[in-house]
Amino acid sequence: MTRIHDSIKDDASAKMKARDVSVYYGSKKAIDEVSIDISPDYVTAFIGPSGCGKSTYLRCFNRMNDTIPVARVTGSIELEGENILDDTMDVVQLRARVGMVFQKPNPFPKSIYENIAYGPKIHGLAEKKADLDAIVEKSLTRAGLWDEVKDRLDDSGTALSGGQQQRLCIARAIAVDPEVILMDEPASALDPIATAKIEELIDELSGRYAIVIVTHSMQQAARVSQRTAFFHLGKMVEYGPTSDIFTNPIEERTKDYITGRYG
Amino acid sequence: MNNAAAIETTRPTRTPEFEKRLKKRYARERSFKLMGQGAILFSVAVLVFLLGNMLYNGIGGFQRAELEVPIDFPESGLTGDEVSLSAPSAVQVLEMQGMAEVVHFYAEEALSSEGAEQISDQAWRDVAAALTADPSLIESAEPVIFHLPASSDLASGLAGEGSPEMQALAADLKAKGKLAENWDWGFLSRSDATSPQAVGIWGALKGSIFTMLVTLALAFPVGMLAALYLEEYAPKNRWTDLIEVSINNLAAVPSIIFGLLGLAVFLWIFPNLRSAPLIGGMTLALMTMPVIVISGRNAIKTVPPSIRDGALAVGASPVQVVFHHVLPLALPGMLTGTIIGMARALGETAPLLLIGMRAFVATPPADLTSPTTVLPVQIFLWSDEIDRGFVERTSAAIVVLLLFLLVMNSVAIYLRNKFEKTW
Numbered sequence: 001m002t003r004i005h006d007s008i009k010d011d012a013s014a015k016m017k018a019r020d021v022s023v024y025y026g027s028k029k030a031i032d033e034v035s036i037d038i039s040p041d042y043v044t045a046f047i048g049p050s051g052c053g054k055s056t057y058l059r060c061f062n063r064m065n066d067t068i069p070v071a072r073v074t075g076s077i078e079l080e081g082e083n084i085l086d087d088t089m090d091v092v093q094l095r096a097r098v099g100m101v102f103q104k105p106n107p108f109p110k111s112i113y114e115n116i117a118y119g120p121k122i123h124g125l126a127e128k129k130a131d132l133d134a135i136v137e138k139s140l141t142r143a144g145l146w147d148e149v150k151d152r153l154d155d156s157g158t159a160l161s162g163g164q165q166q167r168l169c170i171a172r173a174i175a176v177d178p179e180v181i182l183m184d185e186p187a188s189a190l191d192p193i194a195t196a197k198i199e200e201l202i203d204e205l206s207g208r209y210a211i212v213i214v215t216h217s218m219q220q221a222a223r224v225s226q227r228t229a230f231f232h233l234g235k236m237v238e239y240g241p242t243s244d245i246f247t248n249p250i251e252e253r254t255k256d257y258i259t260g261r262y263g
Numbered sequence: 264m265n266n267a268a269a270i271e272t273t274r275p276t277r278t279p280e281f282e283k284r285l286k287k288r289y290a291r292e293r294s295f296k297l298m299g300q301g302a303i304l305f306s307v308a309v310l311v312f313l314l315g316n317m318l319y320n321g322i323g324g325f326q327r328a329e330l331e332v333p334i335d336f337p338e339s340g341l342t343g344d345e346v347s348l349s350a351p352s353a354v355q356v357l358e359m360q361g362m363a364e365v366v367h368f369y370a371e372e373a374l375s376s377e378g379a380e381q382i383s384d385q386a387w388r389d390v391a392a393a394l395t396a397d398p399s400l401i402e403s404a405e406p407v408i409f410h411l412p413a414s415s416d417l418a419s420g421l422a423g424e425g426s427p428e429m430q431a432l433a434a435d436l437k438a439k440g441k442l443a444e445n446w447d448w449g450f451l452s453r454s455d456a457t458s459p460q461a462v463g464i465w466g467a468l469k470g471s472i473f474t475m476l477v478t479l480a481l482a483f484p485v486g487m488l489a490a491l492y493l494e495e496y497a498p499k500n501r502w503t504d505l506i507e508v509s510i511n512n513l514a515a516v517p518s519i520i521f522g523l524l525g526l527a528v529f530l531w532i533f534p535n536l537r538s539a540p541l542i543g544g545m546t547l548a549l550m551t552m553p554v555i556v557i558s559g560r561n562a563i564k565t566v567p568p569s570i571r572d573g574a575l576a577v578g579a580s581p582v583q584v585v586f587h588h589v590l591p592l593a594l595p596g597m598l599t600g601t602i603i604g605m606a607r608a609l610g611e612t613a614p615l616l617l618i619g620m621r622a623f624v625a626t627p628p629a630d631l632t633s634p635t636t637v638l639p640v641q642i643f644l645w646s647d648e649i650d651r652g653f654v655e656r657t658s659a660a661i662v663v664l665l666l667f668l669l670v671m672n673s674v675a676i677y678l679r680n681k682f683e684k685t686w
Binding site: 092169 | 499567570572574575576579587588592
């Protein structure tokens with residue numbers, strides 16, 4: 001089972017508590033009873049070799065696995081005491097509260113303004129155009145994109161550079177002011193400069209939002225996260241403060257992975 | 264050094280055999296390119312020949328032999344004023360006043376009795392129509408000059424065909440300037456008739472427009488919703504597989520089968536609507552729908568899943584994902600399928616023959632339930648006529664059909680380009 005570092009205690013500030021979550025694709029068990037807490041107090045990083053299930057696990061937190069017909073999730077994930085895996089959970093509301101940023105930037109083929117305004121619009125968060133304008137400006141500012149695009153809000157979101165597109169997607173996610181933001185390898189398709197900007201942004205957003213980031217770059221996990229969970233073959237092998245995981249791993253497999261023996 | 268150079272020449276990509284093979288590959292590429300260009304050239308040539316031939320023959324179809332007849336209304340004894348000539352019964356009143364004889368009298372005066380015989384008995388209706396359109400003509404001090412359609416015998420005489428007497432008469436009248444081939448704009452506003460001199464295409468064109476509207480109104484929304492449901496909502500199981508196979512088969516069913524279906528089902532439910540655009544449109548919609556469903560599903564499949572994920576992740580409901588994101592991106596592709604389906608439906612003859620749209624209908628349809636024919640059926644009917652005058656009219660009808668097709672496709676392409684977005 002998972003080796004949890006002693007310094008990790010049951011956390012009162014936890015926004016989401018996942019308990020014994022397993023994911024099955026048909027009869028194949030992709031995630032085996034993984035438990036973790038997520039809090040705005042720290043950024044959590046999921047690391048591990050390709051195919052270890054870290055993205056699958058991440059997608060449980062906003063039930064994106066619902067879109068895969070053969071996927072089945074067991075266990076419980078509580079968001080403020082409410083089990084989101086219950087059938088009674090309103091998925092639309094859940095996804096407004098738990099935002100997501102994907103590996104490949106996926107802005108809508110609409111204007112920059114429309115990209116940000118879409119979420120607030122469908123949830124009815126802005127009554128007047130001025131309110132919507134304010135939300136768009138605030139979100140773009142928080143995502144560090146406002147100065148770059150304020151003069152061309154009507155341009156297509158897909159006309160931006162890759163890094164800008166990804167920050168646009170982050171701005172789109174925070175436009176509905178979610179409590180949690182899930183990031184699935186948000187910088188893996190970007191160059192080092194754009195990656196640095198995204199990492200900086202994650203740092204700034206942490207505190208206001210509970211952030212979980214999946215990454216296969218260990219340096220990135222070390223830079224942006226305060227907690228790290230190491231996944232291997234569908235199991236969470238080790239979980240602890242990022243500094244401990246990287247300097248003082250308990251499990252042999254963790255040590256092998258972070259020293260580059262495999263992965 | 265020498266040794267190294269020797270190794271280089273023995274590498275498989277440096278041997279003369281390799282060079283030979285390379286040359287062969289290039290030769291193959293060149294010949295393939297030539298064959299492709301040849302194929303394009305051949306299809307363009309065929310198209311140009313077809314269109315050129317149609318246009319060349321069709322131009323004659325937009326003209327007709329007309330005889331010049333001046334009529335002096337104040338002298339004719341016909342009476343009427345602005346009010347009576349604008350009344351709905353004006354044509355009957357003129358008929359009772361002996362308008363037919365009046366026209367015949369002036370025709371004899373202008374053309375001699377042999378010439379006057381070659382004016383159709385119904386020619387006075389053209390004069391009456393001109394009078395009701397412009398009642399002031401009846402008080403005209405100058406004789407009003409009318410160009411009345413010649414009989415089809417005289418028309419073929421003018422074209423250098425038919426009996427020697429008729430050819431002589433035509434030559435004589437032509438020399439006097441009384442007989443000429445004139446542009447016949449009435450071809451576009453009249454409907455079917457028994458004489459090629461009196462036919463028009465408007466009835467069939469209007470019938471085609473009505474039928475296409477019904478087809479589009481039924482096939483596009485139903486096909487689109489079916490495609491969206493099958494792609495976005497339907498579970499993937501044996502039933503949906505069966506539905507998919509059925510739709511694919513339906514798209515390959517010969518069109519005449521759909522005509523039989525229309526005959527057996529639609530005309531059984533609505534027995535009074537034989538030959539109506541409504542039934543024709545419904546039958547063609549059945550035929551067009553599978554094409555729209557298949558192309559629609561392909562268009563939906565090309566929408567990247569990342570867009571769907573992005574929309575779902577900000578909390579869009581499945582319906583919102585479909586209507587805000589998938590549909591706008593898939594619409595251009597769906598429109599392409601619709602163009603293909605509609606173009607096929609427009610040119611379809613066989614199924615419409617079965618539901619009675621091959622009747623002789625001399626008036627344009629007033630609404631979706633009145634009997635009519637459509638352009639391809641009209642072409643089919645005219646091509647079957649014995650009278651030589653119908654040959655050119657048939658070509659002219661084909662030109663009208665092609666122009667209609669062109670307009671329809673242009674609108675669809677315009678719409679498609681308008682909705683087209685890049686991502």
